[in-house]
Amino acid sequence: MTLHIVSKSPYGCNALTECLATFAEGDVLLLIEDGVYALTDHKWEAAPAGSVYCLRADAEARGIAIPEKVEGIDDTRWVELCTRHNPIVSWYK
Amino acid sequence: MKFALAVHSAPHTSQSAASALRFARALLAQGHELYRVFFYCDGVHNGSVLAAPPQDEADLVGEWQALQQAHGLDLVVCIAAAQRRGVLSESEAGRLEKSAANLAPGFELAGLGQLADAIANADRLVTFGG
Amino acid sequence: MEGKSTLALCRQPPYGNALAREGLEAVLAAAAMDLVPDLLFLSDGVFQLLDNQSPAEIHQKSLQRNLQALPMFGIEQIFVCGRSLIERGISADQITIPGVEVRQVQDTGKLIAAYDTVLSF
Numbered sequence: 001m002t003l004h005i006v007s008k009s010p011y012g013c014n015a016l017t018e019c020l021a022t023f024a025e026g027d028v029l030l031l032i033e034d035g036v037y038a039l040t041d042h043k044w045e046a047a048p049a050g051s052v053y054c055l056r057a058d059a060e061a062r063g064i065a066i067p068e069k070v071e072g073i074d075d076t077r078w079v080e081l082c083t084r085h086n087p088i089v090s091w092y093k
Numbered sequence: 094m095k096f097a098l099a100v101h102s103a104p105h106t107s108q109s110a111a112s113a114l115r116f117a118r119a120l121l122a123q124g125h126e127l128y129r130v131f132f133y134c135d136g137v138h139n140g141s142v143l144a145a146p147p148q149d150e151a152d153l154v155g156e157w158q159a160l161q162q163a164h165g166l167d168l169v170v171c172i173a174a175a176q177r178r179g180v181l182s183e184s185e186a187g188r189l190e191k192s193a194a195n196l197a198p199g200f201e202l203a204g205l206g207q208l209a210d211a212i213a214n215a216d217r218l219v220t221f222g223g
Numbered sequence: 224m225e226g227k228s229t230l231a232l233c234r235q236p237p238y239g240n241a242l243a244r245e246g247l248e249a250v251l252a253a254a255a256m257d258l259v260p261d262l263l264f265l266s267d268g269v270f271q272l273l274d275n276q277s278p279a280e281i282h283q284k285s286l287q288r289n290l291q292a293l294p295m296f297g298i299e300q301i302f303v304c305g306r307s308l309i310e311r312g313i314s315a316d317q318i319t320i321p322g323v324e325v326r327q328v329q330d331t332g333k334l335i336a337a338y339d340t341v342l343s344f
Contacts, residue, residue: 024336026336033107083125088341093235205248206256208249
């Protein structure tokens, strides 16, 4: 059960699209840094319900609202997600 | 749990080196072990003591050093990537006949074998790049 | 260092940025330490595999030398995303490496999930 971490905006980079195309059953998605701009679009809804997280601080820093179906998490929970999932794949370009 | 981090990005260019630092702090605060931070690609610039950001901005190099001091971290800068980008220890600067050295105290230069070793020994590897 | 399955995910094209080269260098170094990673070429990373590259005029070393070294380090097969090839109009006969079996993968997610560690380049 892979944890995918996407850190780029889907408007300028295909990281999220590529990531979602490699989603396997039980995988989860974490949006960080500019990846949180994905929350203004609907692409992330391709991931199964309950499997999408974002770093609340990164969303708040950018003035991006977190939809109800996405769980905004703090750094502690980020670490905890990493302990529960393996491998961890970073999509940063 | 034992973590290793791979940092592929320079400080003060993108957010990701700062994210790595945040993640490192959070995992240490929860009692996890940070086996090694391996700085690769542009990430080697995190180990340059010559970075001098304005006082009202975060000093990432200094923050890595402080974390290293507090927790005895193994901060490894890839020697091949560092040579290309001009991050040199005293001994490397001497060997390569360069006029200055800039590897920050608390960091060490080592080969890519240290990345393989981190993969082999850590329970989780998290990469920060971009 | 055996027992830890590792995948290097190669997503960048060659030459335009250093990540493709430094990714392959990390793969070869790990393999030299007996931690032999598998490789998956995905999205623009498949451009690394084109067999007619000649970067001398842009003053870069050919990345193909690194790829051709893979068998010497015990890497005799690589995985390539089939969808990425189709999107870019690349056929199987354009991405041959001597001594390396190129295996096209359709379900990349299932492949990735099977590893202990994934390196992203």
